[in-house]
Amino acid sequence: MDAQVSAGQVPKIAARNVSRIYQTVDGDMVAVDDFSLDVTDGEFVCVVGPSGCGKSTFLRMIAGLDTISAGSIQIAPGGVPGKPLNSVVFQEYAIFPWKTVIDNVAFGLEMRGIARKERLETARYWLDRVGLGKFAGYYPHQISGGMKQRVSIVRALANDPEVLLMDEPLGALDAQTRVVLQEELLRIWEETRKTVVYITHSLDEAVLLGDRVILMTAQPGRHLATFDIDLPRPRSIETANTPRFVEHRALIWEKLSQEVKRAMEQNQ
Numbered sequence: 402m403d404a405q406v407s408a409g410q411v412p413k414i415a416a417r418n419v420s421r422i423y424q425t426v427d428g429d430m431v432a433v434d435d436f437s438l439d440v441t442d443g444e445f446v447c448v449v450g451p452s453g454c455g456k457s458t459f460l461r462m463i464a465g466l467d468t469i470s471a472g473s474i475q476i477a478p479g480g481v482p483g484k485p486l487n488s489v490v491f492q493e494y495a496i497f498p499w500k501t502v503i504d505n506v507a508f509g510l511e512m513r514g515i516a517r518k519e520r521l522e523t524a525r526y527w528l529d530r531v532g533l534g535k536f537a538g539y540y541p542h543q544i545s546g547g548m549k550q551r552v553s554i555v556r557a558l559a560n561d562p563e564v565l566l567m568d569e570p571l572g573a574l575d576a577q578t579r580v581v582l583q584e585e586l587l588r589i590w591e592e593t594r595k596t597v598v599y600i601t602h603s604l605d606e607a608v609l610l611g612d613r614v615i616l617m618t619a620q621p622g623r624h625l626a627t628f629d630i631d632l633p634r635p636r637s638i639e640t641a642n643t644p645r646f647v648e649h650r651a652l653i654w655e656k657l658s659q660e661v662k663r664a665m666e667q668n669q
């Protein structure tokens with residue numbers, strides 16, 4: 402079964418029967434196979450699946466950073482000319498070491514030709530929102546890993562993209578910092594209602610953040626199941642202690658654990 406939006410709604414992201422085949426020394430390798438996903442405007446969709454199932458490949462294809470072997474992916478443009486279709490946040494801190502924190506955040510706006518005063522105002526606004534205002538003039542080597550990832554996230558948001566694509570953005574952080582950033586992401590998303598596709602290895606994170614959790618099969622990555630997460634918003638880390646949260650997690654884990662086992666057997 403494909404993941405589709407309700408009848409009548411125009412999807413913000415429409416991925417239809419998408420496949421990605423890599424040519425390797427061992428022949429063709431199907432990384433993603435006939436995968437479809439529609440994401441509505443303002444929806445937060447998390448994608449989970451066993452390691453190597455094609456999650457990052459799929460995200461890169463949405464971002465236009467990888468070739469689509471078959472099928473199609475479309476992002477619906479908004480009404481504002483010049484607004485980028487997408488911005489990507491990766492696990493690695495993709496920030497420039499030679500630029501200050503504020504210039505890193507303003508970088509996308511600079512690329513779009515936004516005047517210096519305006520782009521610095523926007524960058525300052527976003528830095529203040531995540532408590533980094535007083536680090537604006539610092540260089541990346543002078544701030545912690547958690548701060549660097551905040552910089553990556555607000556740099557993407559400052560661009561005001563149509564969709565935000567996040568590939569395991571909190572994966573490199575220690576457990577406490579990860580919780581703090583999950584709360585910040587929840588707060589920011591609940592205010593901005595950006596359309597987000599979020600890849601994570603953490604089922605807890607997927608259930609906490611997502612409106613929907615999409616489960617992919619072990620390689621080749623196909624659509625296995627969609628779970629609607631009906632937990633009320635606003636959510637916080639306390640949401641993870643509620644019985645409904647635990648139910649959702651258990652239901653998804655039942656299916657995911659089978660795929661993880663299958664992926665491990667494939668690799669033996």
Ligand SMILES: Nc1ncnc2c1ncn2[C@@H]1O[C@H](COP(=O)(O)OP(=O)(O)OP(=O)(O)O)[C@@H](O)[C@H]1O
Nearest residue numbers: 423424425432451452453454455456457458459620
């Ligand atoms: N450029 C490439 N050339 C050949 N194979 C590739 C390439 N990029 C990815 N792959 C393979 O495609 C499959 C899917 O990789 P991908 O990184 O998308 O998986 P993933 O689900 O994001 O993995 P993880 O959860 O471990 O990050 C893997 O078997 C990987 O080795």
